[in-house]
Amino acid sequence: MCNPDFNKIMKNNSSIIHVEVSKCCDWQGFSYTEDGWHYLCATLKEYIKQPSIKYENSILNRYYSAFQPKSLFEILLPNYKCNTETQDKHSFLPWGTPINMKAKNNQHFGPNSDTFTKNEFDRTIEIYKKIASEGYQPHRFRDGYIRGQFLKKYDDYRFMISGGQHRMAAISVLGFKTIEVKIQPKWEKLIDIEDINLWPNVQNGSFNKEEATNIFDAYFSTIGREKAKRLNLLHH
Template identity: 35%
Template sequence: MVLNGEKLLEEDRNISVFMEYMKKRDQESYDLAKKALRNIKSYSSTRKDGKGYRIRIKCKNEERMFSCSFPYIYGDFMDIIEDNVDLYKGRTAYLENTGGYLLNFMTQRGYDSIGLAMDEDEWERSIFSNFPVYRREYLKRELYPLVIGNEEIGTLDRIIWIVEDYREEKKFLDKYLNDDVDIFLLVPEKLEFNIDELDGKILISRTFVMSDREFKFYFLSSRGNYEPEVTKIPEGLEVLNSGSVIFRVQADKCRDNNGFQYTENGHYFVETLKQYEKDRDLEYGDSFLKKYYEGFQPKNRRDNYLWEEGVECFPMDHGWLYDPWRKPANPPIREKRFETRKGGNHNIGPNTQEFGQAEFKRLTGAYEVLREEGYNPDFFVDGYITGYLLIRSNDYRFIASEGQHRIAALAALGYESFVCRFDLKPWTNQKVFYNQASKWPQVKAGIFTPRVAKMCFDHFFRKDNNLRLLEHMDGSIN
């Protein structure tokens, strides 16, 4: 049954509109899905057992709840595939019976791929597994197709199949399984399964044990000659020539919104975690974080960047405003700083005692999770550290938008690099080039001159910001 989208919008049934029109792939339907998305709210939370997360989405007259949990064996499976074939070459189909893991994995990396859902329930669960991200970014990056049923999808190079119900799934996939298609399989132990029923010779066979459960990995192909290829996630500026929104950055090129470096002495989050590493009973009142919030209380953006008096930098010395590369054009300059949550701003002081204690708890909590489990962003909604790149000649800085506590924890744990994702919120430029300052939104709007705009950009490339911060606070690290 085809639903009348405009009528449903009038009835404030935006979830139904979103679902109906995300199944189609024409531009008109996609635009209607995005229109509905703006009237849907979403909430996500980690489950109490720490294994997965819950998502609640609602609009005026509808509500949905989903619970997601992905076994880490999925990550091992995809690691082996990426170590043996270049997924950027050719077209990949995958059976989406994972509740959204494969949909999000394949889409974010920019692989030419199509998902195959056996029914509408699986399709819905997969689409909504990452819904808070779609909601925040308004689907700025279109999802690759996830089709329902045996639709004609054209030529394929390979199929990825995590087996759950072999007989039913094979019946569903039979029309796609032929001599020309490589097959990657992950099969749990004690499952009814006959490898001889599948075309192709076994090129790779491995056994995994996870949580006392055994899994078999198979790579089948009819190709006579097989030369392993590696799927390489773009590193740094390599992402500019890639369709991926996932890429690897060096930790020493990461900056927070102040321009402070995570890998040099003096970063307020990292120094606090170094204290915490030595003393697990550390309290906020004795932490470097509290000292920082009390010692760094800028009154405007000039103070925030620690620019000396006498430097002509209007309007930076008149209040708080967006960075010159942010869009759209800035509203009137704010006299008061932005608050990240009620009671404070996690990047600067002053903050209430309650805010500081909560921030300290968030920071140490992120550290403990990453210390125990490592950084596994594919297994959680919003799991990726996100941000954007400032690019000057052949150098870059990654500016963190979401995940500043996680970067600090990774830095404290000694990570030299990590995989991140572009921030795709509508007001964020993912790639900002120094030589295009005259085209930056706030410059075009006349709020910044190109000279001052470039001064802001250069601030994030300075090597002494942390040192200047410590001098400003007039104290060494305890």
């Protein structure tokens, strides 16, 4: 049985839902927990220590240079020997959620142009400053709410962020414990591992069941530090 708080969340018919920051992650499996790692959170922590740092010397720039994956499997399952011949073609997760695998100028990974990287760096810091001074007030703005969907694995859950990565990073670094979110429009509210046989990209053969299970499990078994360590970004 899932924990009482999550049962309460699922029974809530309101469009606005409260979730724990410690349960939030992005689609690449980077988490916003204190012991986790996210490239935007790391960028802000570095900025707080060195306010005069330039984007060229930032951890964000190093991240985009170091992390240039060619497939979803490389992102979520770097050590997994997949059987799918078209692994580099995936633009959807096994349960049908779309992902951004654009090859250049992608906010999630490199390679990116200097202009794009500088804009991402400046935007991350600008949003952090705004939330630090004014708080997180999503009701004041159109599309002001952080958005995503729930992943449920038996008695545990994650809220996978689809919109509001920069706001989420600021909220995490500022020490928020809970936040108000909304479900991404046109997305399923809840993806349950127990429904794996019904997932569209398992049914159509894009992923076999083992691949789909391992991808889903990655959101619960990793926190982003694993990628950061592999990319030699933890020692900075």
